[in-house]
Amino acid sequence: GENVEQHPSTLSVQEGDSAVIKCTYSDSASNYFPWYKQELGKRPQLIIDIRSNVGEKKDQRIAVTLNKTAKHFSLHITETQPEDSAVYFCALSGGSYIPTFGRGTSLIVHP
Amino acid sequence: DAGVTQSPTHLIKTRGQQVTLRCSPKSGHDTVSWYQQALGQGPQFIFQYYEEEERQRGNFPDRFSGHQFPNYSSELNVNALLLGDSALYLCASSLGGSSTDTQYFGPGTRLTVL
DSSP states (O other): OOOEEEEOSEEEEETTOOEEEEEEESOTTOOEEEEEEEOTTSOOEEEEEEETTOSEEEETTEEEEEETTTTEEEEEEOSOOGGGOEEEEEEEEETTEEEEEOOOEEEEEEO | OOOOEEEOSEEEEOTTOOEEEEEEOOTTOOEEEEEEEOTTSOOEEEEEEETTEEEEEOSOOTTEEEEEOTTSOEEEEEOSOOGGGOEEEEEEEESSSOTTSOOEEOOOEEEEEO
């Protein structure tokens, strides 16, 4: 199956700073790349996704970039707020591959 | 518009027992996927049901089985429970039967095996 590596495992920023989380993968058949936010004790919530025919997608303070040649995609959060504190998961799927999640990044935004 | 629901919310079982977890998809969705999320890990794909058939399966033993009903709701069954089966079990619903469809997660069932 497909593997996805997610870095960093923990990210600590000051309120107002930007945060970037990166995921790398190995198989070029992957063509759907969602990002999920999971607060403690809650369900994963889709925050943004990108498909392989698009290089970048933005939604207010959140953006995702995809580099299919280098096989990596990243989540960018600008002007971070304390309520952005959560665990973020990247995921991918496509072709015959099952959905695969990264191990998560714990984002801590200090007021 | 109801979101994805799961029952029960919590469950405690002992080793060797069997358990059944239930999921109702978001209104209008026809596909249900099940995931296992161990503490501190990302969700791991168990299987996906579409048109009452298992479409894809992750690396889980045959002790894990499922079913989808004509109303698109689904059950996950785990036999011969092991301590390592303790986890949060999530179901996610989508429309279309593809692994690249947008998925929406339910609140999960927390299973503890003693």
